[in-house]
Amino acid sequence: MRKQLITEKYRSLRLAVMKQTQSEFEQLQPDLVDCISLTEINELALIAQKQWHPSLVRQIGWDWRKILQQYRRDHMARLELAIWHHQDLSGLMIGKASEGRLVVKINYIQGGDAVNPLKGYILPIASRCAELFAAAINAGWIGIQDPIENEDLLHYYHQLGFNQRDPFDPRNNALFKRIS
Secondary structure, three states: OOHHHHHHHHHHHHHHHHHHHHHHHHHHHHOOOOOEEEEEHHHHHHHHHOOOOOOOOOOOOHHHHHHHHHHHHHHHOOOEEEEEOOOEEEEEEEEEOOOOOOEEEEEEEEEEEOOOOOOOHHHHHHHHHHHHHHOOOOOEEEEEOOOOOOOHHHHHHOOOOOOOOOOOOOOOOEEEEEEE
């Protein structure tokens, strides 16, 4: 019974974070009002992701169904996000809070095809969800685990505030951002 209550608490928190992030995003991008929706990763998202064409630049190849099953089994304090443009899946993200709830980390993130109308917005949307989730559980940091070591992408991460190596474990390959 207790596990069920905790699971529902975090699900309610995820849904509230997605709702607030979507509202904020639509205020910043009024031309996208009623065009985007943020949801948990569901069966429709998993099917839609399988239709994405593999990137010629990056060889990601994650099995999102397997990752989702593992995170749902092992991490109640997780953040899962599907980003939609109308009926088209534009991005997926899975993350989790650290054991001591000090950090909320984006562990997996992927955008859709090159013609994705939300290209350039996936990471900022996911990052904002992580910030709100972290604030709700009193975590002071968000992070991106195993960022792609590409000069342009690293510059982009820095622009979004991810400019510090893991302050808790210097051996960990992650970029962190302090939140207030």
